[in-house]
Amino acid sequence: MKYTAVATAPTEQKAGQKKRKKHGTLRFARDVVVVLVVAVILSIGVKTFLVRAFYIPSASMTNTLQMHDRILVNELIPKLSPLHHGDVVVFTDPGGWLPGEVKAPATEQNPMEWVLSAIGLTAPATSDNLVKRVIGLPGDTVSCCTAFGQVSVNGTPINEQQYIHLNNGAQDAYPRPFEVTVPEGSLWVLGDNRDNSGDSGYHYRANVPGSGFVPLRNVVGRAFVITWPSAHWAWLDDYPDVFAGADR
Structure with a gap:
């Protein structure tokens, strides 16, 4: 049982890391898209109204x-x-x-x-x-x-x-x-x-x-x-x- 616990912990840890990494990448990509969209909207607003x-x-x-x-x-x-x-x-x-x-x-x-x-x-x-x-x-x-x-x-x-x-x-x-x-x-x-x-x-x-x-x-x-x-x-x-x- 001890061997099973010790053997599966690194596997679970790696899986969690991959999941978090994927989630972090998606969040980063989403943030970049949001920033770009806001920047475009602001630039159009500034260019049009300011x-x-x-x-x-x-x-x-x-x-x-x-x-x-x-x-x-x-x-x-x-x-x-x-x-x-x-x-x-x-x-x-x-x-x-x-x-x-x-x-x-x-x-x-x-x-x-x-x-x-x-x-x-x-x-x-x-x-x-x-x-x-x-x-x-x-x-x-x-x-x-x-x-x-x-x-x-x-x-x-x-x-x-x-x-x-x-x-x-x-x-x-x-x-x-x-x-x-x-x-x-x-x-x-x-x-x-x-x-x-x-x-x-x-x-x-x-x-x-x-x-x-x-x-x-x-x-x-x-x-x-x-x-x-x-x-x-x-x-x-x-x-x-x-x-x-x-x-x-």
């Missing part, structure tokens, strides 16, 4: 953004978080702002885009949208220009020298005068390259309701970083000091 890449096809935001720059856009703003004065936003055409369909050139992704795309953090770069800076929020009164050539927001002149680009000799922060009150659910946006931007001021027509304003529902998100070329890499600032006195 971050997108955009290509800059024009000089309307010089010197902040140069032609052919690539930027990343946070799509949670303004869906879950409000916009602020000075934010750089990407939005769909409110109607007649784009001269024609524009697409990003069919070039290879830059290294940063490739990495972010591989882990699901960006969608392919597009340029069939517009990029401008938020100057007026819903309810704001925006006008130009003061005796010193400045734009005013809610009666407060703002010093935009940190980001605007004016042609040599230009005295005013915008090439044509305007005074508007931004409707609820809309924005007033201007390009940093004030003499070469098809923005709110350019499209505004007195006595034409809705002209020049961008509906909030058209906003894709807030641009927050330049990803390419590497020499232009930078976080995009909203310059809160510029608009400190303009907030209502």
